[in-house]
Amino acid sequence: MRFESFSFGSIQIDGVIYEHDLVIDRGEIRKRRKRASKEYRAAYGHTPLSIKEDIPWHCRRLVVGTGAQGALPVMDEVLQEAKRRKVELLSLPTAEAIAVLNGGGKATNAILHVTC
Numbered sequence: 001m002r003f004e005s006f007s008f009g010s011i012q013i014d015g016v017i018y019e020h021d022l023v024i025d026r027g028e029i030r031k032r033r034k035r036a037s038k039e040y041r042a043a044y045g046h047t048p049l050s051i052k053e054d055i056p057w058h059c060r061r062l063v064v065g066t067g068a069q070g071a072l073p074v075m076d077e078v079l080q081e082a083k084r085r086k087v088e089l090l091s092l093p094t095a096e097a098i099a100v101l102n103g104g105g106k107a108t109n110a111i112l113h114v115t116c
Contacts, residue, residue, distance in 0.1 A: 036053050049078055065112035097110065
């Protein structure tokens with residue numbers, strides 16, 4: 001999987017441009033379904049990544065791209081669950097997350113926020 005470009009609101013992977021948040025699970029790309037986390041929006045000022053979402057836990061490392069400005073909150077429960085599952089969780093602005101993902105690692109999944 002090759003991450004070719006990222007700018008506010010879009011990301012290009014293997015020649016395909018995506019204009020929404022993504023989940024990468026064992027090489028498969030799908031749209032992030034954040035509806036389950038919407039109930040926490042008021043508390044965070046932004047829809048956070050919550051444990052209620054379909055998080056791709058089948059990995060050794062989970063990279064969370066927190067957006068262009070790093071504004072996506074990751075709830076403590078997600079961090080605790082990663083620790084419980086012995087999954088290394090990296091939470092970085094999306095541009096930095098892409099650099100990590102381009103560095104390789106077959107046992108790495110990702111959640112990428114493409115705005116804020």
